[in-house]
Amino acid sequence: MRMISTAGLMAALLATAIPASAAETLRVGDSFPVGHYIAENLAKVWMDRVTEKSGGEVKFEYFPAEQMGKAKDLLALTQSSALDVGYVGASYVSDKLPLSSVGELPEAFTTSCQGTKAFWKIAQPGGALDQVEFAPNGVRVLMVMVLPAYQIFTKDREITGADSFKGLKVRTTGGAKEIATKLLEAIPVQIPAPESREALSRGTLDALLFPNGSILPYEMQPFLKYATTGLNFGSFVVTYTISQQKWDSLSPEVQKVLAETGEETTFSACEVADKLDVSDREKIAAAGVQYVELPEADAKKIGDLMATVGDQWAGDLETRGRPAKAILQAFRDAIE
Template identity: 25%
Template sequence: MKHTTLSVATATAIAVGATISIATAAGAQELKYANWAPPTHTINAAQIEPLAKALSEGTDGAVTLRGYHGGELGAGPADQYVRVLQGTADMGWGLQGYTSSQFPKSLIAELPGALPLDAPGYKALWQAFDTIKGEYPQTEVIALWGSEPNILMMHDKDVRTPADLKGLKIRVAGSISAAAMEALGATPVQIPMTQVYNGLQTGLIDGVVSGASVLSDFKLNEVVGSVTTGPNLGRLAFYTVMNKAAYDGLSPEAKSALDAMKGEKISKMTEEAWIATANKALEAARASDATTVIDLDADGSKAFNDALADVTDTYVSKVGGEDTLAAMRSE
């Protein structure tokens, strides 16, 4: 699989030459938020709208934030970070896993078993921020959060043991979930989430490892026939960043309004919305005659968790992430 690498030097060069995309009219500033997902996605109500409200209220309408949805500022979630650096967008969200080489220590939060299933991902990421902040050059980090725990969602296969995954093509978000699926005997396939529906429908992939929120956010409930929960398959991690020059150029009132929201506050709000969406989607799957939900208990999950333990240990050692993992775990 191919992963995009964005070096600090490259990021700096892009940012220095970027044109800040703040539209100015009659003294008002409109900040652009790039959202590659549809406007119905959880990110809109969970994060974009609260940030927009805070900025508008904090500046008496002098600074507004507009969401550009469905990839209007450029298709594809993998390029979100670069769009912010270039000034195509002032702010945008993405997945660290889509450009895995840029975020080696941030991705520790995604590792199977790195965090308990019920541990808040946003808190772990912010606890470790001092060890990972260098992975976000030339931006102001607005939010860092995690998804609900990953589960397996299959088109027409039931998965109860690792052996059931042998040879199946499973869509993954990045290098972490790819290594996990390989350890379980599956073949990882990396395609954007926006292409997963069609991939399941056409047989390009047999299943997907992700959080249950995608069942509703991307309508995968229409093409997923079986769901497996229980094993600690890790989770996804996300970021929202702002062009550093755009942030530094904000009025004192706008900066104060944004500072009151950014960090753990908006991260917590976003993650809790993600989990609420996931819980609702999973409840709908349980109630659907078209979907089989397999909930593995501790004994049933053990074979998966045992097979994945080496994935986590190997990755942490490879990236020198022992301090980051300890911080995420509050050790």
């Protein structure tokens, strides 16, 4: 076993020591229900690690489950300093962060960690996406997660082939997944995740574009009968941001701990997401949802359609004066 010398340990502790005068209590808010795997393995792990590494000098007040505001409002609450650190789902604020949906495209990544690491490269402070979108909005990214590939879950309609989704009202988060839904000749309905269960029960939705990992926390399984598997209809980008104004008010020591721990937790959380994607699928199937593997020809047809989403997404945003083609290429280059 490799041993760490007492002197080395003391040096490491002193390197991140935070003076009592720099003590902080930061307010963190998101929209995830209590127990959701993203909050449990990203936000809460990050807070615990920061408090530990700071020797207890940085503490947190945590507001889950939209206690501070709806998912779409959390960016504005962070910018206004009502929150110090806020969850931002890019699709919920596509008017302000349209380019951040690049991580939601059905691109050439198959795991959460592949997508997360690529998105982190362009969204971290100084990255291509940070320079054109996050920084101009007065926030900086502390940690991210790109979820495992989304599947389609239907309320009643049996899934038999590529044409099974025609006419269905499908929950999306807008942006890239709206394009994908239209390519399937379905009807996109933009509804935040916390409101989707009620929409299913009322018949406002016929189907969901959702990751396996979010079905159980939002208790969707009683309203679902069929689901795809092995396809990629896109993903969802989770970021936790801090306003630049708040960041600038922090001591260098606190900044260092927040930033280093954010990157560390980003990479550990995506590994958990990938493991849960498999185990959650098994639990959902046990609850009565039938996963369907489409015939090879139908799967290829859908794959070919999804392969066009990225360029269409970029073209649409370019007409609005956004450098989407450059950001899409930067994201593609970052995928390993």
